[in-house]
Amino acid sequence: MTDGDTGREEATTDPLPGEVAAVREALVSWYEADHRSFPWRETEEPYEILVSEVMSQQTQLDRVVDAWEDFLDRWPTGAELAAADRADVVAFWSDHSLGYNNRAKYLHEAAQQVREEYDGEFPTTPEELAELMGVGPYTANAVASFAFNNGDAVVDTNVKRVLYRAFEIPDDDSEFERVAAELLPEGQSRVWNNAIMELGGVACGKNPRCDEAGCPWRKWCHAYATGDFTAPDVPTQPEFEGSRRQMRGRVISTLKEYNELGLDELGPRVRVDYAPDGEYGREWLSALLSDLADDGLVTVAERDDTTVARLRS
Template identity: 75%
Template sequence: MSEPERAPSTDLDAARETLTDWYEEGHREFPWRRTDDPYEILVSEVMSQQTQLERVEEAWGAFLERWPTTEKLAAADRSEVVGFWSDHRLGYNNRAKYLHEAARQIEEEFDGEFPRTPDELQELQGVGPYTANAVASFAFNAGDAVVDTNVKRVLHRAFDVPDDDAAFEEAANELMPEGESRIWNNAIMELGGVVCRKTPRCDEEPCPWREHCHAYETGDFTAPDVPTQPSFEGSRRQFRGRIVRTLGEHGPTPLDELGPRIRVDYAPAGEYGREWLRGLLADLSDEGLIEIEEHEDDTITRLRH
């Protein structure tokens, strides 16, 4: 495999050592960085998907206090797990459903032993290649290079890697020191999250890779487009969460009683009326989170247990 494109003066061994030294000397202290428990790391990874880390930090501790092991989570009522997810604004509720199902798989299909390799971890419900590799890296130090939007930005700027997923994967794995996935993946993601942000802070922080960086040498700090998280306020995610929370509090609820509880301007025949509400309910039903009962004179919704 060829080495990644880079500024002519770059010594890869020196760049690797500089980055890991920078990370070890001082980095953001998130609690999941102080554990190698695969369950705790899986929870943090699922929570962190398109969710601010400050919000995740508070929710992560509360979640593990309530369900400290896969055994406890697998035995929990799914509606309680989904309700927790919604209350803490952790994104799409199907992530809570998948995490609950993954805990059940570990207990029933893996005899309570956490799978260790990325391929085995992908057998868990809702665990894709990125999450599987992150858990293998941070829990077992046995993963490949993690490639998220922060890492892509670093690779594109520092080594002029083209905006292509295959190129990013190849360059990231070539850069990572063998057998050091835990510290390396944390370090390069930290570099992207703290220094090499959309608006880079090369001198303010300062960046440990300034002398190795193609962008710093040329002054061209363009980077791949980074998708922005849609506004939560007024979004379908917000109202879906309100539905789950309301049904958890009030139990089975008729359609026209549910509507005003989740939206003050609900009007049965209006823009935000029965048709709009049925669309939200259909999504939640497809995900297995609620049940819809059609009666001759009404529609009743309830959480699925």
């Protein structure tokens, strides 16, 4: 039986090499000897790590650094974020081109949950963290791992690519999760999850750099031995310029500056090619505002036969 169109045989036995302890030690030693420096790797504060994880969703890490530092300068603690005006938080998100402004709203709501439901103390387990607004299983596990060393194996696209190439794991989420969990050294989720994601980001990317990056798993890696570096399809980030994400951000930034605008006042400030009856006109802008209203970011009202939009506070 084959795995989809890959031509690989389905795993019927444990695909990991017998020397799992050596595999673990090699990766951790490689990571601890040298790795990319990101400021959130220098903290164990759950609030700071949560901010980094939310910002990093579908955003390149190099772009996140300045935004993360600016955000923490503005709201250094979860309590200060919880007390902030939501419109200010959303406007910050837009001004820093982080995309998907509803993430800013959810982060603000999560900070309020921690204040009101957990007496200001972050929960420590993936299960509890996943109860926070906008925090899915992956983010909850990452925060539990990096803040509390109390997480499960993280499985993101980098990890899937590494496991698929190194140990011929079938392109199946349940198999990736099973093998990732088997590899995770007990009580070491902080260093292990950082290390295996670093391996995927630095040595085993779409264009592998095995020798150049000194990949510690070359001894065991099927792809390295065979030269077959195919990998599961990885969704690509859509272009930001001209995207709906960019236009949503411009709406938020404009309403932050002008407070309240009618469609034909707002439109030209969002798109220079805005024309009331054109492709990017009132109908297009109304749909964009409707999405933002559904996300709880703006309010839209009819006033004197004119549609008026403003940020929701």
